[in-house]
Amino acid sequence: MTYFLTILMLLSPFLTPDDLTVTHEGETIATVNREDFYLPLIGKEMIDHDKYHFFLTKVEQKVFLPPVNAKIAKNGQLIPEQIGYMLDKRQFKERFYQYYYGIESAELKVPIRPVHPKVNSEILSNIRVQRIGQYVTYFNNRNKERSHNIHLATEAINNHVVFPGETFSFNQVVGKRTRERGYLSAPVIVRGELSEDIGGGICQVSSTLYNAIDHAGLKVIQRYSHSRRVPYVPRGRDATVSWYGPDFTFKNNLNQPILIQAKIYGGQMLVYILSSDSVIYEQRRVPGAPSKLPKEIIINNAEIL
Numbered sequence: 001m002t003y004f005l006t007i008l009m010l011l012s013p014f015l016t017p018d019d020l021t022v023t024h025e026g027e028t029i030a031t032v033n034r035e036d037f038y039l040p041l042i043g044k045e046m047i048d049h050d051k052y053h054f055f056l057t058k059v060e061q062k063v064f065l066p067p068v069n070a071k072i073a074k075n076g077q078l079i080p081e082q083i084g085y086m087l088d089k090r091q092f093k094e095r096f097y098q099y100y101y102g103i104e105s106a107e108l109k110v111p112i113r114p115v116h117p118k119v120n121s122e123i124l125s126n127i128r129v130q131r132i133g134q135y136v137t138y139f140n141n142r143n144k145e146r147s148h149n150i151h152l153a154t155e156a157i158n159n160h161v162v163f164p165g166e167t168f169s170f171n172q173v174v175g176k177r178t179r180e181r182g183y184l185s186a187p188v189i190v191r192g193e194l195s196e197d198i199g200g201g202i203c204q205v206s207s208t209l210y211n212a213i214d215h216a217g218l219k220v221i222q223r224y225s226h227s228r229r230v231p232y233v234p235r236g237r238d239a240t241v242s243w244y245g246p247d248f249t250f251k252n253n254l255n256q257p258i259l260i261q262a263k264i265y266g267g268q269m270l271v272y273i274l275s276s277d278s279v280i281y282e283q284r285r286v287p288g289a290p291s292k293l294p295k296e297i298i299i300n301n302a303e304i305l
Contacts, residue, residue: 020099022059024110029062030055034100047100060087063110067117070124071159072261078124084115119161126276127161127259133216133273137208137232137289139201141267145186146201151264152182153205157271158262162252167221170206170241170248177202177243203240204232204269206248208289209260210239212271213250215286216258222249234287255280267293 022030032055039048067084091111099108141147156174177183177199186200203226210223211233223239224246230238239248252258256279261272275281 018106020096021107022110023107024063024112029110030059037100047097052096056087056089056092059092059110060089063087063112065115067115069117069119069159069161070121071119072124072128078121081117081120083117085112086115087111088113118163123161123257124259127257128274129277130275130279131272132258132275132279132281133212133214133218133283134271135208135211135215135286135289136268136270137204137211138291138293139204139232139267139269140293143186145184148182148184149177149186149199149201150205150269153177153199153202154262154264154269157205157209157260160260161257162260163257164252164255167249167251170209170239171243174202174205174241203230203238205262206241207233207238208269208271209262210248210250211237211286211289212260212273214284216273217254217282217284218258218273219251219253220249221251222247224248231290231293233289237287237289 018034020032020034021028022032037047037051037055039046064086065084068082070081071079073079088111092108095108095111099106139147139150153174157170160168160173162168175181179185179198183199185198207230210220214220225236225238226240229235232238240246241248254275256276258279259274261274263270263272
């Protein structure tokens with residue numbers, strides 16, 4: 001086979017530079033020519049590998065379909081997972097080389113392979129049966145900007161599954177809090193303390209999650225308190241987060257995966273930690289959050305909690 005390819009490589013400059021049509025699911029996603037990849041240097045491969053890998057990356061991006069985890073809808077129904085797919089690089093290279101050296105026709109159907117989601121319906125069904133931890137905090141839902149940010153961050157952590165041995169990072173899961181991602185300017189001042197402006201209210205979500213995680217007996221890896229007391233959790237029970245600063249992380253040190261369910265009901269934020277009926281865990285006692293909201297401060301005509 002190597003000898004055969006060597007002969008074809010020697011002959012390839014004399015082959016008609018036919019176009020190659022690359023198709024995926026019946027649609028043309030690229031059209032290239034042999035000359036686009038030709039490397040006319042003695043003693044080297046006839047294909048310019050830099051150009052080939054650049055082309056390969058473009059094809060890979062066009063055909064990639066990410067898998068979708070199974071999740072639980074607001075009405076409690078289980079939404080099945082969706083299998084994704086990605087480029088099969090090995091098969092694509094073989095077919096491209098066959099075309100280039102004149103062995104195959106000038107049409108290449110992109111070979112793909114399935115990408116299975118991390119969380120399927122079976123896993124989700126098994127770990128939603130037992131509540132091992134929970135916590136609730138309260139906020140003023142008339143403060144629209146802050147409430148909006150709390151809703152966004154709550155949705156980001158809702159239905160997240162953490163497998164045994166894995167570490168959860170609040171910043172990684174929620175992502176950067178920016179205007180482009182929908183977060184609003186809601187500076188949070190409590191007794192003279194000023195936190196981040198874009199995404200104000202996020203620390204209440206991370207603090208509620210922290211207390212639920214602690215209640216479930218999971219291992220807290222990284223947690224920082226605000227420099228001054230915050231009103232939505234007892235003293236020393238908060239978890240401040242910032243994209244360029246502190247993060248809240250914990251490790252699932254249990255024998256089963258856990259499911260985080262986060263919900264908003266009016267001015268209440270609730271986090272439930274669920275798992276399977278075979279999970280081995282030991283709950284910790286966690287002080288409840290104050291239900292009475294503090295008096296808000298008005299600065300520049302904006303309500304600040």
